[in-house]
Amino acid sequence: MTIIDKVSGTRGKILVIDDEEDVREVLRLHLESAKYTVLEASDGQEALKMMESGSNLLQVGLIICDIRMPKVNGIEAIDFLKQHAPSIPIIVITGYPDSELAVSLLKKGVRDYMVKPVEKEKLLAKVKEILAAPQDFQYA
Secondary structure, eight states, X not given: OOHHHHHHOOTTEEEXXXXXXXXXXXXXXXXXXXXXXXXXXXSHHHHXXXXXXXXXXXXXXXXXXXXXXXXXXXXXXXXXXXXXOTTSOEEEEESSOOHHHHHHHHHTTOOEEEESSOOHHHHHHHHHHHHHSOOOOOOO
């Protein structure tokens, strides 16, 4: 794969934001088995730094984000991402299910809300569905 191939398409690039290394590793292995390129951030603060690095926001086709994390939590990260990169779809994964939180996140534009541990087949089906859908390009 050339550098042009690595930077040209966004649909196959997924940013996983989770403070649990084991969770990131499992998600990465699941996603890489389906030929996706996975970038990892250990918390919301690291994710925001990654997204803001360079002259443009990091280009990814999908973000998978935990909610409870140190420094910058998932809700704060999602608010930032929805403000600065509203066209990038987001899936929330959490070990602490909360129906009120799920509803509020879905109203903010999060595409799905999944409870850990996430089944591989369910995750890959949802990722494929979201990435196959036309993206809404919105400009802040």
